[in-house]
Amino acid sequence: MGLDGDTLKRIKIARIVTVPEAFVHIKAFLNFLRTKDCDVTLVSSEGPYAKVIRGECSMEITSIAIAREINLIQDLISLFRLTIFFYKNKFDIVHSSTPKAGLLVAIAGFIARVPVRIHTFTGQRWATLQGEIRTLLKMLDQLIISLNSQCYADSASQIEFLIEQGVAEPGKVTCINKGSYGGINTEKFNRARFPNAKTELCDELKISDQSVLILFVGRVTREKGVEELVRAFVESQKKFPKLKLIMVGPLEPLLDPIDQEILDIIRDDKNIFSLGFKTNPEKYFSACDIFCLPSYREGFGTVVLEAAACGIPTIGTNIPGLKDSVAHGETGILVPLKDIKALENALTDLGLDNQKRKLMGENALLRARKDFDSSILAEMQWSEYLRLLSTRS
Numbered sequence: 539m540g541l542d543g544d545t546l547k548r549i550k551i552a553r554i555v556t557v558p559e560a561f562v563h564i565k566a567f568l569n570f571l572r573t574k575d576c577d578v579t580l581v582s583s584e585g586p587y588a589k590v591i592r593g594e595c596s597m598e599i600t601s602i603a604i605a606r607e608i609n610l611i612q613d614l615i616s617l618f619r620l621t622i623f624f625y626k627n628k629f630d631i632v633h634s635s636t637p638k639a640g641l642l643v644a645i646a647g648f649i650a651r652v653p654v655r656i657h658t659f660t661g662q663r664w665a666t667l668q669g670e671i672r673t674l675l676k677m678l679d680q681l682i683i684s685l686n687s688q689c690y691a692d693s694a695s696q697i698e699f700l701i702e703q704g705v706a707e708p709g710k711v712t713c714i715n716k717g718s719y720g721g722i723n724t725e726k727f728n729r730a731r732f733p734n735a736k737t738e739l740c741d742e743l744k745i746s747d748q749s750v751l752i753l754f755v756g757r758v759t760r761e762k763g764v765e766e767l768v769r770a771f772v773e774s775q776k777k778f779p780k781l782k783l784i785m786v787g788p789l790e791p792l793l794d795p796i797d798q799e800i801l802d803i804i805r806d807d808k809n810i811f812s813l814g815f816k817t818n819p820e821k822y823f824s825a826c827d828i829f830c831l832p833s834y835r836e837g838f839g840t841v842v843l844e845a846a847a848c849g850i851p852t853i854g855t856n857i858p859g860l861k862d863s864v865a866h867g868e869t870g871i872l873v874p875l876k877d878i879k880a881l882e883n884a885l886t887d888l889g890l891d892n893q894k895r896k897l898m899g900e901n902a903l904l905r906a907r908k909d910f911d912s913s914i915l916a917e918m919q920w921s922e923y924l925r926l927l928s929t930r931s
Contacts, residue, residue: 549577551631551633552578552627553578553580554581556604558583558588560636563719563840567720568597570916581600583603602616613642632647636660637662637675637679641681645681653930654926654930655685656688656690659711661836662700663835665834666761679700683706683711688926691711691713692713692717692840693862696858714919720915721911721912721914722844724912735821735822736824743784743811746780748780751828752781753830754830754831755787755819755831756841758812759796760797761835762832763834763855768783768803768804770885778886782809786815787814819841827850828850828852828853828889829852832854832875833857836859839862842863843906846903849900851871851899
C-alpha cells in the first residue's frame with residue numbers, strides 16, 4: 539500500500555472500545571485524525587457518553603454490544619458481529635483498547651485479515667486478582683499480543699510488569715513517547731480558565747476558602763483506593779482541621795463496591811463532599827490543592843496529568859503506571875499500596891506545607907505541558923500508523 543497524499547485520504551481506521559466513555563482520553567487524537575482526511579469509524583457498546591463523543595468529535599459511533607464481564611454467549615455474538623463488520627468495511631487499521639474489546643478485536647481482526655491490528659493496554663484487570671481467573675486473563679492478554687501487529691502500553695512501568703509476569707516478551711509491547719493513553723488537552727485543563735474556582739466551590743459547599751482541598755476524581759470503588767483514602771483522610775483531618783475531601787465520580791455498587799462502613803463515613807462526615815459524576819472535572823482540579831489517587835492498579839493515570847496541568851501535585855500509590863505519571867518528590871508523593879498510615883502522613887505533610895505544595899504543583903504543570911500535551915501524542919501516534927502501514931505495503 540503506497541503512502542502518497544492521495545492514498546492517505548483513503549486510509550480506513552476503526553477505533554474500538556468496550557464502552558464509549560473510554561474514548562474520552564483520545565478525543566484530541568480523533569479530532570487530529572479529521573485533519574488528515576482519514577475515514578475514521580468509532581465502535582463501542584451504546585451508552586450515555588456516546589452522544590457526547592458524537593457531538594465533540596463529529597464522528598458517528600457504530601454500536602456493537604461488548605460486555606465488560608465474561609459472558610460467553612454475548613462474547614461470541616460480539617465476535618461474530620465485529621468480524622463481519624471488519625470484512626464489510628475493509629479497514630486498513632483496527633485499534634482497540636479496554637480489555638474485552640482488545641480480545642474480541644484481536645480475534646476478529648485476525649480472522650478478517652485486517653492489515654494492521656493494534657491494541658493499547660491501559661492497565662491489567664488481573665493485576666489485583668488471584669487464582670484461576672487471574673491465570674485465564676493473563677493468557678488472554680498473551681493472545682492479544684500474539685494476534686496483533688503492534689501492541690502499546692500507556693506507561694513504561696506497565697511494560698516492565700507485563701514482562702515480569704511472563705505475559706509479554708521484551709520488545710513485543712512498546713510505549714509512545716513517555717507514556718499516557720492520549721495525552722492531555724492543556725488548553726482545557728488550565729487553571730487560568732477558572733480564576734475564582736476555589737472561592738466558588740467553597741461558597742457552594744459552605745466551607746472556608748482557607749480550607750485545603752484534597753480532590754479524588756474517578757470511579758468510587760475499592761480498587762481505586764477509596765477505602766484507604768477515606769480512612770487516611772479522617773485521621774489527617776483530626777491533626778489538620780483545614781483539610782476537606784472532595785470526591786468527584788460515580789459509585790459503582792455492582793462491579794467493585796466499597797464497604798458499607800466507608801459509605802457511611804462518606805455520607806456522614808461533614809468534611810467529606812461526594813459530588814458524583816461531573817462533566818467538567820477541570821473546574822474541580824482548578825479549585826483544589828492536592829489530588830489523591832491511591833489506586834490498586836492503573837495503566838498510566840491520565841487523571842494525574844489532568845491535575846498536573848492545573849498545577850496541583852498528586853499523592854498516589856507506588857504501582858506500575860502511577861510511578862510514571864507522578865515524579866516522586868518532584869511533582870507529588872508516592873506511597874506504598876494500601877498503606878493507610880503512609881497515605882495519612884502524605885496528606886498531612888502536603889496539607890500543612892504550602893510551599894512544598896506550590897513547588898510540586900509548578901513542577902507538575904511544567905512536566906505536563908512539556909511531555910504529555912495531547913498534540914504531541916497525536917503526532918506520534920499518527921507516525922506509528924504510517925510506519926505500520928508502510929511495513930504492510
